[in-house]
Amino acid sequence: MGRRVFRELVFRAARRMWEMGLVVGSSGNVSLRAGGVIYITPSGVPYRHLRPGMIVELDPEGNPLRGACEPSSEWRMHLLIYREIPGVRAVVHTHSPYATAAAVKERLGCLHDEAVLLFGKEVPVVRHAPPGTWELARAAVEALQGGKGVCLLSRHGAVATGSNLTEALLRAAALEEAARISLLRASLGD
16 A cells, blocks of 8 residues: 555544544544555644545654644654554544543443443553653553553543554544443433
């Protein structure tokens, strides 16, 4: 597959993430690693205006290879995940409402059977760090290592990884559902 195909795949996943309500405006980001290139959504471009040609190409060190736009401000997190976690080929970072709300706790307990099968009994919540920093990137990697491919970023959102964009996006959607169920259960009290 060529670069054009990879840019199209990232574009489609980003648009789907937006259509599913996992992000608003230009929040969140999507990337795909193919060979020695990381394809990532641009910074500050609302998903309704995103086009495949706007997807930015980075080398494994984070240097721009191609693209007229700036890469997502979270490029460091994507880069470090690819560098440190074998098998990850796609990253979806959302600011979905329920996952973000759940990310104020120390952990998200999984309450329904599907979430337990996918993520285990709990989803880790990463300590708070400023957005777009290496500190946040390292914290996310620590939470993802040895886990089930997802974590919550304290007061920020969610990260889902996968061997491809479909898997990462499905994990992001399942994480949002798990957070929604957990918060609905908490609203019922004892």
